[in-house]
Amino acid sequence: MNSKKNILAAPYAVWSAVFIVIPLCMILYYGLTDKTGAFTLENIAAIASVGHARALWRSILLSVISTIICFLLAYPLAMILAEKKGRAGGFIILLFILPMWMNFLLRTLAWQTLLEKTGVINGILSFFGLPSLRIINTSYAIVLGMVYNFLPFMVLPLYNALSKIDENVINAAKDLGANKIQTFFHVILPLSVPGIISGITMVFVPALTTFVISTLLGGSKVLLIGNVIEQEFTQASNWHLGSGLSIVLMIFIIINMIVTALFEKAEN
Amino acid sequence: MQKELIKLEHISKSFDGQMVLDDLELKIHENEFVTLLGPSGCGKTTTLRILGGFVHPDTGSVIFDGQNITNMPPNKRQLNTVFQKYALFTHMTIAENIAFGLKIKNKPKSYIEDKIQYALKLVNLEGYGKRMPDSLSGGQQQRIAIARAIVNEPKVLLLDEPLGALDLKLRQEMQYELIRMKNELGITFVYVTHDQEEALTMSDTIVVMNQGYIQQIGSPESIYNEPENAFVADFIGDSNIIAATMIEDKCVEILGTRFSCVDTGFGRSRPVDVVIRPEDVELVEPENGIITGVVTHLIFKGVHYEMEVMANGFEWLVHSTVLSPVGQKVGIRVDPFNIQIMNKPESEDEEAVALEL
Amino acid sequence: MKTSTSIVKKIYVALIFIFLYAPIATLIVLSFNASKTRAKWGGFTVNWYRSLIQDETILNALGTTLLIAFLSAFAASIIGTIACIAMSGMKRRNRAILMGITNIPMLNADIVTGISLMLLFISLGLKFGFGTILLSHITFNIPYVILSVLPRMKQLNPSVYEAALDLGASPVTAFFKVTLPDLMPGILSGFLMAFTMSLDDFIITHFTKGSGINTLSTKIYTEVRKGIKPEMYALSTIIFVTVLILLFLVNIAPEKKASPDSGK
Incomplete structure (x- = not known):
């Protein structure tokens, strides 16, 4: 029986080896060699060059800010949704997934129309006599694009974690004398940590590595590390340098994973 | 009688247009073990949650120690609750769980430490302070839930089906534990259950509820021996409930035969229900019985035999230590003291209840 | 208040x-x-909307997108489901390794996944086009299937399968008649998830498509600089409204059916 089941594992084991593990090894190989195939750390050290370092720093800054904004927006929302039991809550969650069916490039591009000098938002602002927003093609627009695209990834895990909390556990805290604020910080927040962690990961990683949002909303003025890597592959055709920078990016993703894993452990 | 501690006055509550409690009146005394007993959906848990402050009644008021606490939030009430399925804080150790209420009240550290030790000792779980709730068995988690509540020295402990998730053996053990704890603490317990045996074992007073109404309030003995209506009779233990006519005081006609009884004041020729517990039906020689019948079913139950006897068109349920084989002709006798006369249900709701069963 | x-x-x-x-x-x-x-x-x-019907490049891209989404979700569902069944009988350590690998495409950045697959296809000498896009999409879709089938698998009552055997079914029959129907909701939601992800993907397709073929995403990306064709807005409106209607039908239809019971 067991040996039969092990045979069943073969297709996926082979598939994941060929299409997941080997490709990652190839990035490592390209990242650690030069064009002649000799070992080098130059491609990784290249991150220290002014342009690359600045792009990386900008990526980290914008993705951290976006993650924080997503968290602050999503947490109250997830709490409100978690209060709605059953169908109603589930339906609202569907409304978060629904926009994904409209191509994300188009959705992001639509923000151009909304944010432009003579765009919809400025039209509304000037109608009320407010000063116009000049954020298109700036870092602010990129943050907005990140928050817009990745907010559902924060809401869904938070909603899952919060709606799993037994109502009686919250009642128990009140019963034992805790007021709303104490109940929140002593009980609700700690119990939602798994959701917070997966939400942060699911927002931070794509925000850190995006090149699309910066291309669409940042004009060509704001380069992120994702843009640099993308250009190395599609325009400069320097796969070794692109791979080296990708390794640096992966290191940051792994650091993020380790930090959140440690945080989770500490909470337990 | 002890001093009155809690009074529920004219409490009504409906959820989504469905009436759960209708004009409920209830008094609970100091140091009393009160059990709210009834089938699911009878309103017993809602009553408890109104006491705890988690549900706000639509009408009526909750008086606690002479003070109206209807609008007081749960965190200000001098009551503590032991929740269904324990509701422990899974992210805290056992000690932190127990200390929660005391820390919120900013009690000094040494006081909290003493209280934790005292509470763990009371629930027989000394040395478990550093463990996490998930590592404990259901019975142990239950004890911690009790410990967490009682360290706050509530005047009343509310228990919402606390033993529901435990297996039979553990449940019986915990019943004795709860009685011991209550005596040791000297506080009022309000206990919710659908298990009639649990209610009979532990309570000073049982409140039988159904469909939002209180059906009967009384001691376990009086509830069992003198049920006031068919619902109570049927819900508490097995019973033969038979439509009958009260001919006059101390005489009732059951299935066309007159039986003597001890009840008076029901009037003449009035339709009533009678309840006869199966252990009170005596099987005798056919010539000595008030009526005669034939045994149709027989099951050995360990302590006794359970038999069904067809007599005058009714299947009588009989518990007896003496076996009468299937097909045997038997006589039925009932001691006048063991015939319980009940008024027919008056309201439609009560009728509905009787029909549903 | x-x-x-x-x-x-x-x-x-x-x-x-x-x-x-x-x-x-x-x-x-x-x-x-x-x-x-x-x-x-x-x-x-x-x-x-009228000119959309005559715009062959857009319609081609739409066809490619839907075909890739369907084929990749379908293949991922089969491979993923088989993998789940296999994993249920595995030693703990092997299973942990396989699950760890499964998590990589989910946790890793799309750009890195895209680049790594591109490097693989180049060194294998594969011709970039429909095939490479499909292989890439299957790869990133399998984890979605596994993550939605596995929980279902854990809930599965092994006695049901054994009962089927006990009643005379062969293991294969028992699997197709008993186990598979039980897993179906998980497989279905995994399929839908994979389909959606494939439809919405741009980054991985961008690196693995080569020239001469476009999905809607890559087509839009190439148009960004010269300006998006308005037909594209028309198409995405049609897609969105279709999904919206489907969603309402799926959500409202069972509610109506359930209502006589819930009134009780």
């Missing part, structure tokens, strides 16, 4: 939804805009 907090909550939820749906509303409006530039409103028209 209670009503005022609930009003605040409603306003908050509404604002978030306005934020989420404002761009979508914008795109729908643009699809009816007679002016070709998106900067100004030139009056109402349905011309873009």
